[in-house]
Amino acid sequence: SQQGEEDPQALSIQEGENATMNCSYKTSINNLQWYRQNSGRGLVHLILIRSNEREKHSGRLRVTLDTSKKSSSLLITASRAADTASYFCATASGSARQLTFGSGTQLTVLP
Amino acid sequence: DSGVTQTPKHLITATGQRVTLRCSPRSGDLSVYWYQQSLDQGLQFLIQYYNGEERAKGNILERFSAQQFPDLHSELNLSSLELGDSALYFCASSVAAATYEQYFGPGTRLTVT
Numbered sequence: 207s208q209q210g211e212e213d214p215q216a217l218s219i220q221e222g223e224n225a226t227m228n229c230s231y232k233t234s235i236n237n238l239q240w241y242r243q244n245s246g247r248g249l250v251h252l253i254l255i256r257s258n259e260r261e262k263h264s265g266r267l268r269v270t271l272d273t274s275k276k277s278s279s280l281l282i283t284a285s286r287a288a289d290t291a292s293y294f295c296a297t298a299s300g301s302a303r304q305l306t307f308g309s310g311t312q313l314t315v316l317p
Numbered sequence: 318d319s320g321v322t323q324t325p326k327h328l329i330t331a332t333g334q335r336v337t338l339r340c341s342p343r344s345g346d347l348s349v350y351w352y353q354q355s356l357d358q359g360l361q362f363l364i365q366y367y368n369g370e371e372r373a374k375g376n377i378l379e380r381f382s383a384q385q386f387p388d389l390h391s392e393l394n395l396s397s398l399e400l401g402d403s404a405l406y407f408c409a410s411s412v413a414a415a416t417y418e419q420y421f422g423p424g425t426r427l428t429v430t
Binding site: 239249294304 | 321350359362365373405407417418419420421422423424426
């Protein structure tokens with residue numbers, strides 16, 4: 207079963223604009239991770255934010271986490287055509303060692 | 318390139334058959350995870366092995382089984398295949414048994430006809 211719901215399901219923007227994707231989850235978590243998947247390929251880990259962190263940056267990526275609302279957002283600044291991909295949030299909770307993935311946001315960046 | 322390798326890349330087989338998918342984790346990673354990605358179910362965790370031992374089980378069917386060998390490579394065996402088993406099967410690895418970031422292989426696309 208999928209823990210996370212991602213919003214929007216699809217997002218189309220122009221190159222240079224910022225893209226924001228949201229993720230909501232249901233249970234308490236140890237950490238939340240974001241992954242990118244290019245069409246039909248494997249997932250690439252982007253960033254991990256722990257449950258006691260509120261914001262994290264990595265290059266053009268900014269992730270926020272609000273554990274009280276059980277939600278996270280991923281902001282990609284100054285988007286590029288190469289950012290076109292599906293983006294998934296994944297949660298790790300309790301003693302579970304596996305990741306539970308959201309449904310994903312399909313981002314299209316138009317040149 | 319994540320350093321995780323999976324073979325074969327594509328597999329086409331008939332219903333009722335049995336197939337084996339193979340995964341080699343990144344050098345130094347002891348933990349291997351298997352995931353299934355399909356259009357209707359999304360990305361689902363199947364099973365995890367750590368240093369040869371099963372550590373966690375997800376939505377894995379009884380027709381599916383896996384193992385991790387002493388050299389740490391892993392195999393996922395799918396038997397009595399059904400049309401609904403058609404999916405992308407990913408292997409991922411991580412350093413430890415606890416959930417840190419995982420490194421995914423390119424996947425095996427299984428088509429059951």
